[in-house]
Amino acid sequence: MKLPLFPESASTFAPDVDHLLFYLVGVSVFFTVLIFVSIVYFAVRYRRRSDNELPKPIHASLALEIAWSVIPFGLTIVMFGWGANIFFRESRPPKNAMQVYVVAKQWMWKLQHMEGQREINELHIPVGRPVKLVMTSEDAIHSFFVPAFRTKQDVVPGRYSTTWFTATKPGKYHLFCAEYCGTKHSGMTGWIYAMEPQDYQAWLSGGRAFGSLAENGEKLFQDLACGNCHKADGSGRCPSLVGLFGRSVQLADGRFVSADEAYLRESILRPDAKIVAGYQPLMPTFQGQVSEEGVLELIEYIKSLAPPAAVAGTTPAEINVNPDRVTSSPSNP
Amino acid sequence: MTTAAIETQANYLNAGYGLKSWLLTKDHKRIAILYLILVTIFFSIGGIFAALIRVELLTPQGDLVSSETYNKLFTMHGIAMIFFFLIPAIPATLGNFVLPMMIGARDLAFPRINLLSWYLLVVGGGFALFAMLAGGVDTGWTFYTPYSTTYSNTWVIATALGIFVSGFSSILTGLNFIVTIHRMRAPGMTWFRMPLFVWAHYATSVIQVLGTPVVAVTIVLVFCERVFHIGIFDPALGGDPVLFQHMFWFYSHPAVYIMVLPAMGVVSEIISTFSRKPIFGYHFVAYSSMAIAVLGFLVWGHHLFVSTQSVYAGLVFSFLSYFVAVPSAVKVFNWTATLYKGSISFATPMLYAFGFIGLFTIGGLTGLFVASLGFDVHVTDTYFVVAHFHYVMVGGTIMAFLGGLHFWWPKITGRMYPENWAKLSAAIIFVGFNLTFFPQFILGYLGMPRRYHVYPEEFQVLHVLSTAGASILAFGYLFPMIYFMWSLWYGERAPANPWGATGLEWTVPSPPPIHNFDEVPVVTHEAYDYSTVVKEGVEVV
Structure with a gap:
């Protein structure tokens, strides 16, 4: 035993x-x-040795x-x-x-x-x-x-x-x-x-x-027709996602948030929570349509969209590790 | 002899015999007995659940009950023991009975509210009991969301309602004590002449009044979330599941001090009486109760180190938690120092007080382990935590409750309990307790998670030891129940002051007259002045 x-x-x-x-x-x-x-x-x-000890x-x-x-x-x-x-x-x-x-x-x-x-x-x-x-x-x-x-x-x-x-x-x-x-x-x-x-x-x-997560994410991105609005050159009705990950994003209310995993997840499932400055709240929610795994694949795909300036050989920006384990809290500029 | 005289003397027990004379009583002493009966019932229910849990854990497989039943057993064990036994046990029984007498009062400030508190506990307990009988609840006594609000298919609302209602019982008792202590002290009973038991209850009452409403609010929110899905805790609706943990522990950590502060008060009385010396550092012990009550509100986040709470919040809560260690250590050192050059008697209450100090020391010291961030990450939600809080609550509160019950039993009933049986039981409880819970520290560090119905087989030997200990412990608890009942009829008649204690409650006959004091006592001495009790005493050197 x-x-x-x-x-x-x-x-x-x-x-x-x-x-x-x-x-x-x-x-x-x-x-x-x-x-x-x-x-x-x-x-x-x-x-005690006797009862009347004091x-x-x-x-x-x-x-x-x-x-x-x-x-x-x-x-x-x-x-x-x-x-x-x-x-x-x-x-x-x-x-x-x-x-x-x-x-x-x-x-x-x-x-x-x-x-x-x-x-x-x-x-x-x-x-x-x-x-x-x-x-x-x-x-x-x-x-x-x-x-x-x-x-x-x-x-x-x-x-x-x-x-x-x-x-x-x-x-x-x-x-x-x-x-x-x-x-x-x-x-x-x-x-x-x-x-x-x-x-x-x-x-x-x-x-x-x-298939790698990013590859699966790309397929899902196409299936859900995300590219119709999120055009790579920024000409779409919604912001371009190229080079987005890890960047600071200005919102319509003037705040800045860091585009980390929690921000991307929220923007897919609750798009109207944070509206990017200069854009209209047009995006429908994908809550219930994309599984948690699907969201992770989409995030990995977005991470892989390096800005055009980035040359092959440099790794995509690593997530800025917030010492707060809660990655969903918006960070100040 | 005086036996006949005592029998014919009017006291609170022979003042009326009908059921109505008990159920409609406004006498704090009778209400204390009503509480004693109620909490004993819940202790027995919680104990039966504990026994089933321990038997199930004899083997690594889940072979005695199903996982569903097992989860209900540990949930209902926790709920019965915490909300319906540990929280009311000492304040509502011993506190109710002796606190007014200790300060020379004829009753609590609000006798009707005192009776109302008891009925609220009956109603709250009734809801909880109904939930248990109707099918039980499986959320753990902690009710963590979103499991409790979205996923559990058991009697969450009925149970939560029971806790909600019983919370008001606790608030009203606290309120009653605070007003009584402020307004009803006898002439000469200054704040620093009060027995430390009264100080401890004052501190406890402050927590009850300030903390309990928060758990009530939390329960209402759980109710709203579960029934109306309004999105407070459910992330799919934009809620925050961890918010619940903050609100829950904001009450439930101070609640630990609701359970243990009165126990410390009992121990102060016993240590002083049975060493016939004033408590060493009286002022420090009194202030330390208040310090624990205040600091207790600032440490809830130490339950959330791995919950996704911010790292910096974790650092602050860990740091603040160590401040609680100081007043707790101060008490233990002062009790020990009180024994120095005392006249020490080994009567049963004193054995329980020694047991309390030993077990509470281990419980308190392991509290330092789990307050340390890097250490807690490994042991939180394991048996280490289970062992730690049982050392504090069972080793601390129940040892003191039993010690206090033996100490004041002659006063409450007018009868002595059988001393040898009582000593034997105290020894059995001490041994059984340690065998039950010490192996759980090792289990926890090995990584055995709590609330596991099925477990890897390498943990079996330690679980078997723990179950063996629990069987011994069960006998230790059965004996007092039997001999206390026996003593009501066959126990020796108790004199007014069998222990040579100093409190005002010992200046009146046992059992006390209906209005406690025929004349309002005038206090001229500090607490624990044994020269008032031991006449013609022999100096000890």
Whole structure:
């Protein structure tokens, strides 16, 4: 019978969290033992020996009160700083991270690689390379939790949340849904396969790809006749989408927003929420006509529309990572 | 002997015997007993759900009940225990009974409102119970949207209505305590002569009055969203599902202090009485209750670190959470220091107080773990959190509730409980509790998510240990229920002050007369002055 007492450690964050654990346990054991020993010692040493004992009252000691307020507070501030440091790094995916889209629904995980591979309740990733997940939910709130990586991020309907990790050890690790999401919540589990880079390349080429996300997005773009209005040269009734991604866009009400994934998603599903300056609110909503996966494909296609000036060889602008994980909030100029 | 004299003396228990004399009573002491019966019923219901959960988790497969039923079990366990047991348990029973007597008052400021609060809890509990019997609710006690508003097909509205109504019970009790403490203290009972139990209840009442309306508003919004689909929480209608979490925890985090502050008040009384010394650092302990009440309103966002809340909000909430640690630590250190050079008796209430300090220390310290951002990302929504809050609520609140019940039982009923059985039960509860919940810390760090009906088999051994502990714990809770009942008929008659305690409630006979004090007491001493109780005392060195 298996009895693990410590989780596997398989990401760059895992040792950091474990070291923080050791500090927390150290401080806690010290204070627990201190309190326990004091109570037992006092209780035995000063046990009542006769019924009419009257101990001398001792009221307070300002020095003691200050000492046992300030010293523990100092120790907890270390806990705060240490934890904040890890958390801050967890919230900033590196620019060169390999991106995977995650769509959660009751009760399964759908994952899409940029190259077009789709997976259900499984995710294959290479060891040693940062992997960034951009996630959304089709229904309730879910949470993407990989204990071996010590990372967890809620997956919320109506917005994109991100998390990232770098696997350090090849292996097969649990993926759990950690936010209660209904009847089969405990069945919403899967596996992360961390592989050596060459094995990962072999897996990528061996798997049946369905076309890259951007290619599928282009097809969808044509099927939905988006190009009728969004003409590439800007002569259409709606703004050109070329070079849009990552740019700052001025709205009709004078605000500026950054054209990130959340903005594109909102503009497809609720076009009248933010009207671009100089244009009329003509676009119909595509809510209910395009699935979450479809929206992601369209976004990838729009990302691939590099401005004419950009020469081949430069990668399309990476999303400007907002330290706020909420990517749906409009940013100020 | 005096037995006959006590029996013939008029007291609140022999003042009337009919059902009407209880159900229409305006006596805070009788209302306290009505509450005690009500919360015991809900504790038993919640306990049965807990037992079923633990038995189901003996095996990794979901073989005892279906997933649907399992989800309803943990939801209803939480709802019964939190809203209908833990929140009213100490304030509405022990607080109701002894708080007015402690400050020398004849009743609470608003006796009719006090009775109304009880009826509101009955009505609220009735809705919740109806929902449970009609088919149950499966949202988790936290009611997270959009699951609760859009996807759950269970009795969400009936349950939410029950919580809504019982919230008013809580608000009215708090209001009653605040007015009573301000206006009805006996001559000479200054603020800093009040027992710390009263301070703790004052702080609790402030939270009840300010916090509970927010959960009421939140419930109304859930109702509107579920019935009229108005788009507050549903993203498809332009709503924000995470907004619910902010509103819910704005109440529900302070609610943790509604549960634990009165427990701390009980422990202060017990520690002082059974070491026959004033609480070390009385002023610091009193102020720390107020500090916890205020700071408790500033930390709700620490439940939302991975919710897509902004990173900077997370930093602020984590930082503020550590401020709560200081007043909590101050209390624990001062209780421990009170024992120094005291005259320590090991009566049952004191054993519970020791148990409280031990378990609350672990519960509080693991609170520091989950307040640390990078650590919480890993353990939030796992069994680590489950273990942490059970250490605080079961290890803290229930230990103190039982300690307080033993402490004031002679006053409430006029009878002594059987001391040896009581000590045995206290020991069983302490051992059973730790065996139940300590393995869950390890489970949580291993990554076992909470609210899982089916789980990977490598977690089984720890789950079996936890279930074994829960079985021991169940016996520990059954014993007091039995011997307390037994003592009502066969217990030794209790004198006015069996423990040599100092509170005004111990200056009147047990059980107390109808109006508590025949003459308004005049207070000339600070709290916990044992020279007033132990005449011709022997100095201890």
